[in-house]
Amino acid sequence: MTRPTFYLVTQSARVAQQNTVVLGGHLARFDRYVLSRFIMLFSFFALVLVSVYWLNRAVILFDRLIADGHSAAVVLEFTALSLPNVVKLVLPIAAFAGTVYVTNRLSAESELTVVQATGFSPWRLARPALYFGLLVAVIMSVLTHFLVPQSLGQLRQREVELSRSISAKLVREGVFLHPASGVTFFIREITDDGELRDVLLDDRRTDDRTVTYTAQSAYLLRVEESVRLVMVNGLAQTLNKETNRLSTTQFDDVTYDITAMVSGRVGRVERLYSTSTWRLLFDKDAVAEETKSSLGEVGEELHMRFQQPLLGLVAAMIGFSSLMIGGYSRFGVGKQIVFAIFLLVVVKLVEGSIVTPIRSDETLWPLIYLPSLVGFGMVAALLHSASKPFRPVRRRKDHDEVPA
Template sequence: MSRYDRYVLSRLLLFFGFFALILVAVFWINRAVVLFDRLIGDGQSLLVFLEFSALALPNLIRMILPMAVFAAAVYVTNRMQGDSEITVMQATGTSPWRLARPPLVFGLLAALMMSVLTHLLLPASISQLSAREAEVAQSISARLLSEGTFLHPVAGVTFYIGRIDPDSTLNDIFLSDRRDSDQSVTYTAERAYLLRDGERANLVMVNGMAQLQDNHEHTLSTTRFSDFSYDISALLPSREPGARSLREVPTIELLTRGSDIARDEGFNPGKLAEELHLRFARALICVAVALIGFSTLMLGGFSRFGVWRQALLAFVLVILLEVLRGLVSGPVLADARLWPLVYLPTFAGLAVAALFLQIAARPPALRLRRQTRVRETAA
């Protein structure tokens, strides 16, 4: 690799890190606000919030990494054209194809990073995040032990605790169960205790009253009790044993046991094929967007007004590639044998970049035609 290649590659990596850091910070803050409100509001500690944020980072980085690659390629190319560095290189006889070597290497490095992310880090983080979410959902103290707040653990159930004593005694209990359309039950009690028995959780209410309302007969009956046990296990959403998201499945397992996974875990074969090949396509798209960002700006020569038209064209092309990815998703989901369509946006982007580099190279035939037109105009 020449000194010029190392120089351009270092600048691309530098601004890639800068744009990636900015984009991750912006997206992370937007999501962290919602996550913080949900976890802290449910009684979780700050440590749990930081753990969930860290586990969500690989998926966040996966989304912004191609954008950072594209932004770095456009910015560095624009700066080099503004500083006449590319003009000097072209004046020495260097072709746009030769100048595209650093962006190509940069795209390959980004593709390598994306591969590690999608094949290793992302499935592991999603699996761990799902396990931690299940633990939090099973935590009674996080879901139900919140005093002075009307909670809705599941649809049709309202739970309220007036005060919680230091010895975990619950005071001034209100529990409304409206899940049955035929009747609804409301429980009130002076005190209550939470008891765990393996996977079961019971709320033992003391000195209370149960009000049963018949929605068909429009009658209300009341029953007073000195103690009453209410099973609240159903109020805590549980994860079915063995159930997992397709994004949790490691790539090596998708490659070697794809048919078994589709049969045993009930996954759609088209969805399984799309997920597998999309992990490879996400890495390759980094190469395409890097070359599009570079080649599109190479179409314009030096101008005092900059290359904003070419930059806008590059941005539109990247959007069109994302639209194309959405269009090919439907056929692949319907028929797993159409999995090559997943790579269509990548190859389309590479073809557009090659076309723009060829135009920027101005082959001799085009030069001859241009010189002929100039002579005819002068005559």
């Protein structure tokens, strides 16, 4: 009896080992299948969201730049330079939407139920979602550390160049322009040699008086760093608002400095965003001085470039783990989807609540990673809840008992 028993046990162990190898191979293919679905739906949602967001941004830029007299090529250049930042903003949302959609389909078609019936826990089934989240995190790291700062740096440089453009600000015939607050400028005609004919310049920037210049012709000149308008054969009318007296002066030629009208400046936040990660990491004092920012703001910008890729991973894992707690139901997983959206909103609320303390105190920079820690804690709790092997069973009363 000993030998046959030992033989049967050995054969059973070999069969079990072979089944485990076969099942492991099938599960590896299942991982690749799920991962491919994640990537496909993620690409679709990312394309849709980027298109919508980018078109909205392009319309705003089109209205602003075309109104300032710039060409369509400039609008296209600005929208292209803003594209990496748009992609960075929508990738976590696309990762979340793709993960939720694929997991919902797998649950509705009972594919997850079949795989779970083989004995694999939700922790094991979360492997494709983890790989997918890491892929999204890598893509976002490339964007946050390299593409976005470079594109924003070029965008800032082009904005400075365009802000100094005289033709875009002033040289437009037949249109009343307002290059600065309290200033109105009009040109009836512009000749081929650059002469401005029938010019009107109304300056109301001073509280106690208004000066209006009219001239038969004018020329724009750039003298070193200043821009000047030379008006020829005209009339200057000065209205004293306190006495309501109007004085007029005819002139053969007069020079008017319009540097302040055609020069603009770019905000310090944009300059901080365009700074390289290397400088933020090793030269933060100089960056803070150049951008007129506090060390807390510099630290926030630096660590956010590491935190945002983690949010892409968190979004993917929350989308998967939230749908695993419901199990299979012929009524779908609508409640789990709403719950996943709620968890993502909670993570974003945590992210928004830590901004002010970090900017005021640079030593609190570890708080930047609190949203990711909260998100990973949610994922661990959800997967732990979904992997519980036993559920409480309600006792049923025996209604068939017959009293003695």
